[in-house]
Amino acid sequence: MSSDSNPSRDAGSGDEKTQNADPPKASIVVDGREHEYPVIVGSEGEHAIDTRKFRSQTGYITYDEGYGNTGSCQSEITFIDGEKGVLRHRGYPIEQLAEKSTFMETAYLIIYGELPTDDELTSFRQHVRENANLHEDMRHHFQGFPPDSHPMAVLSAMLNAVGCYHPQMSRNNREEELARFQEAATLLISKVRTIAATTYRMSQGLPAVYPRRDLRYVENFLHMMFSDPYEPYETPKEVFEALDLFLLLHADHEQNCSTSTVRMVASGGANLFASVAAGVCALWGPLHGGANAAVIRMLESIHRDGDDGSRFIKDAKEGKARLMGFGHRVYKNYDPRAKIFGEAAERMLKALGREDPLLDIARHLEEAALKDEYFVERKLYPNVDFYSGLVLKAIGIPVNMFTVMFAIGRMPGWIANWKEIAESSKRIHRPRQIYTGKNARDYVPVEKRG
Numbered sequence: 001m002s003s004d005s006n007p008s009r010d011a012g013s014g015d016e017k018t019q020n021a022d023p024p025k026a027s028i029v030v031d032g033r034e035h036e037y038p039v040i041v042g043s044e045g046e047h048a049i050d051t052r053k054f055r056s057q058t059g060y061i062t063y064d065e066g067y068g069n070t071g072s073c074q075s076e077i078t079f080i081d082g083e084k085g086v087l088r089h090r091g092y093p094i095e096q097l098a099e100k101s102t103f104m105e106t107a108y109l110i111i112y113g114e115l116p117t118d119d120e121l122t123s124f125r126q127h128v129r130e131n132a133n134l135h136e137d138m139r140h141h142f143q144g145f146p147p148d149s150h151p152m153a154v155l156s157a158m159l160n161a162v163g164c165y166h167p168q169m170s171r172n173n174r175e176e177e178l179a180r181f182q183e184a185a186t187l188l189i190s191k192v193r194t195i196a197a198t199t200y201r202m203s204q205g206l207p208a209v210y211p212r213r214d215l216r217y218v219e220n221f222l223h224m225m226f227s228d229p230y231e232p233y234e235t236p237k238e239v240f241e242a243l244d245l246f247l248l249l250h251a252d253h254e255q256n257c258s259t260s261t262v263r264m265v266a267s268g269g270a271n272l273f274a275s276v277a278a279g280v281c282a283l284w285g286p287l288h289g290g291a292n293a294a295v296i297r298m299l300e301s302i303h304r305d306g307d308d309g310s311r312f313i314k315d316a317k318e319g320k321a322r323l324m325g326f327g328h329r330v331y332k333n334y335d336p337r338a339k340i341f342g343e344a345a346e347r348m349l350k351a352l353g354r355e356d357p358l359l360d361i362a363r364h365l366e367e368a369a370l371k372d373e374y375f376v377e378r379k380l381y382p383n384v385d386f387y388s389g390l391v392l393k394a395i396g397i398p399v400n401m402f403t404v405m406f407a408i409g410r411m412p413g414w415i416a417n418w419k420e421i422a423e424s425s426k427r428i429h430r431p432r433q434i435y436t437g438k439n440a441r442d443y444v445p446v447e448k449r450g
């Protein structure tokens with residue numbers, strides 16, 4: 001296989017495409033015959049061979065289990081350069097957004113493509129505020145779940161249920177849904193938080209707390225989680241800042257497992273509610289959004305065993321355990337979100353005067369792993385989940401709600417990705433496979449089997 005353009009992945013080398021007079025091409029030789037394919041160059045100089053005609057021309061398919069080399073779409077939302085630890089939303093570096101923006105503003109940016117004006121942000125916040133309540137009948141749905149149901153199962157089911165209360169946004173009619181997109185987007189960003197808090201209250205046998213119009217997004221969530229009729233919850237400044245930052249840092253992350261799921265489901269024409277409900281299910285697993293809870297369970301078990309992390313590292317190297325919160329399919333450098341959140345976690349825990357022995361274990365694990373040949377060789381660095389669980393724990397969020405918190409944060413990304421699919425008239429996502437099962441054979445009647 002050869003390519004006539006230099007696919008160096010320098011972030012910011014976007015001028016390359018303008019320097020090349022001829023559009024770049026790649027050729028692939030199959031069974032002695034050369035086939036030429038166009039090369040697609042992204043706005044940051046990323047190169048991809050466009051193999052859409054490969055099968056019809058050669059009879060072959062490309063095989064890439066886990067999609068490590070496969071671009072499934074072209075997207076304008078988020079850019080990651082995993083080798084350099086770069087993450088940008090709509091061109092804005094995550095470090096600047098984390099320092100200067102808020103979750104609400106970043107959500108707007110991710111969904112609509114530009115930072116909002118003052119009026120736009122006010123109106124966005126207003127819509128989110130107005131949509132916080134759930135239809136009263138939905139309370140019965142919560143009661144239908146066993147009290148120890150996992151909150152991710154409840155969240156996925158309830159997001160689909162919300163769609164049932166808004167049929168004009170969930171009839172799988174693209175034109176109708178795009179016309180009401182803003183309403184659906186703010187409704188979901190708002191209600192996901194109410195569903196999460198109500199699920200928690202129900203699981204504790206506590207009465208549901210209704211949202212308040214005077215509170216900001218994060219405060220309102222904590223109010224619905226922790227207020228009692230006789231004692232309203234007051235959000236400490238440090239908690240507000242840490243949770244807003246947590247949500248902002250999770251707002252989108254390119255073609256991860258759950259976002260690709262949302263796009264896959266949307267590509268079949270499914271509505272926004274159904275698509276994000278599927279995203280929640282994909283997020284649930286411990287290799288994806290479930291990792292933040294797995295990190296705390298790992299740290300607790302290390303603590304219980306009286307280990308400082310050294311024994312655990314040894315086990316991880318021998319393949320007996322996995323260091324949760326470490327490693328990433330795309331980042332082969334420090335996950336920039338982990339760097340930002342690690343520092344914020346330390347600041348918040350200090351300001352609140354919370355001492356958590358798990359933080360010391362986490363620091364020790366990080367230090368040991370970053371020096372260890374096994375982790376260095378495989379380019380395994382802490383990811384965003386490594387410290388986020390410690391912050392959620394300090395706020396009082398139960399461990400089985402951690403992935404739900406991730407889902408609240410990721411909602412803008414899922415919505416923006418659904419919109420990209422809904423606005424394009426692209427084909428349904430439908431990968432191929434290599435069949436490795438039995439060859440054709442004749443049906444055997446039951447009396448002749450065994």
Ligand SMILES: CC(C)(COP(=O)(O)OP(=O)(O)OC[C@H]1O[C@@H](n2cnc3c(N)ncnc32)[C@H](O)[C@@H]1OP(=O)(O)O)[C@@H](O)C(=O)NCCC(=O)NCCS
Pocket residue numbers: 286287288289291316317321322323324325326327328329330378380383384385
């Ligand atoms: C994120 C993750 C799923 C990426 O997986 P991936 O890109 O498929 O990477 P692989 O599983 O192929 O790992 C490559 C090598 O590193 C090792 N490795 C990867 N993550 C590891 C970890 N967390 N602890 C110990 N070893 C790890 C693998 O065993 C493999 O070693 P080998 O080459 O000797 O077989 C993986 O790193 C992981 O399971 N991390 C822990 C879970 C987690 O934190 N997930 C949240 C992601 S944001």
